[in-house]
Amino acid sequence: TVPSSGRDFAFAPTSPATRRRSVITSGLQPRLGRMSLSLGRALKRKRLFAAAAAAPLSTLHSKLGNTQSPSFGLPAPNSGQVLRLAGPQGKASPCVVVRDIFGDCGLAVVRLMEQQAYGGIKRLRSQASAHARGHPQSRRHVKCPGATEELFRIADFVRHCASQLVADASLSPDSTVEQRRAAQRELSKQGKCVDPYGLMYHPAYPGLCNHVDKGGGRYMVLFNLGLSSTFHCGTTGDVKFDFEFRSGDAVVFNDGNSHGALHGMPRIHAGTAPDVLPRWLCNVRIGLQFRQSKAKPS
Numbered sequence: 001t002v003p004s005s006g007r008d009f010a011f012a013p014t015s016p017a018t019r020r021r022s023v024i025t026s027g028l029q030p031r032l033g034r035m036s037l038s039l040g041r042a043l044k045r046k047r048l049f050a051a052a053a054a055a056p057l058s059t060l061h062s063k064l065g066n067t068q069s070p071s072f073g074l075p076a077p078n079s080g081q082v083l084r085l086a087g088p089q090g091k092a093s094p095c096v097v098v099r100d101i102f103g104d105c106g107l108a109v110v111r112l113m114e115q116q117a118y119g120g121i122k123r124l125r126s127q128a129s130a131h132a133r134g135h136p137q138s139r140r141h142v143k144c145p146g147a148t149e150e151l152f153r154i155a156d157f158v159r160h161c162a163s164q165l166v167a168d169a170s171l172s173p174d175s176t177v178e179q180r181r182a183a184q185r186e187l188s189k190q191g192k193c194v195d196p197y198g199l200m201y202h203p204a205y206p207g208l209c210n211h212v213d214k215g216g217g218r219y220m221v222l223f224n225l226g227l228s229s230t231f232h233c234g235t236t237g238d239v240k241f242d243f244e245f246r247s248g249d250a251v252v253f254n255d256g257n258s259h260g261a262l263h264g265m266p267r268i269h270a271g272t273a274p275d276v277l278p279r280w281l282c283n284v285r286i287g288l289q290f291r292q293s294k295a296k297p298s
Helices: 006-010 016-054 057-063 107-116 120-133 149-166 177-187
Strands: 080-086 092-098 139-143 197-201 208-211 219-226 229-233 242-245 250-254 263-268 285-290
Touching: 080 149, 080 177, 092 149, 092 177, 107 120, 107 149, 107 219, 107 285, 120 139, 120 197, 149 177, 149 219, 149 250, 149 285, 229 250
Parallel strands: none
Antiparallel strands: 080 092, 092 250, 139 197, 197 285, 208 263, 219 250, 219 285, 229 242, 229 263
């Protein structure tokens, strides 16, 4: 008999083509659900940091729970160290250490990294816990895809501090006015920002061998977070520029191969993480890098 109602038609057999489409659609549903969840999380992060990115840097500490607001004036002469002003071939290529610009041992940068790193604070804690128990020679990657403007503005401020430090004759007494001006011009060069990227080191890491980066040819900012380390940058055959790289400090140098900014990390000092930092950082050292390519800023 022929069905005579809509209810009867609902139980009518479907064609093979309809069944195939139904199977394909049902297979896509879990995948689309995961994509929607990821998109929702990304939009939530964007909304959370939209206000922070638009806020002035002077309010950064108050937003992160630090009651002492940092000074954003020019750095004092003792707030850093000029390792060199020129490269091995004589062209301007400064290497500068900027000491803890916020006076918080890097806590402001750590808080932003916890929020913007891939996987967030939960993944960072898991990485640090597993890493401290793992093989000393291993390194773990910390990626910050889609970082907000706040992190990039901190890196730009460090470059600004480095530019003021190279202009101070007392920090490089053997230099000339022209050499200092040339170093300032070099540090003022801007490129297109690349997503921040970090490496997590075990406290017993045997050391980072001497090497020269093959980066984008702009001035990178390298933050030391967590454990202190012995670091050197701008080293030549005659002089080795060693310094204590404490949490919150940053070193600025050109990552281009032609600048010959030889650098390395002979050792990490266990038990040197400041108490103000989160507990997950007490047994690891993170080198957080802010690089730029030669492309014009967007």
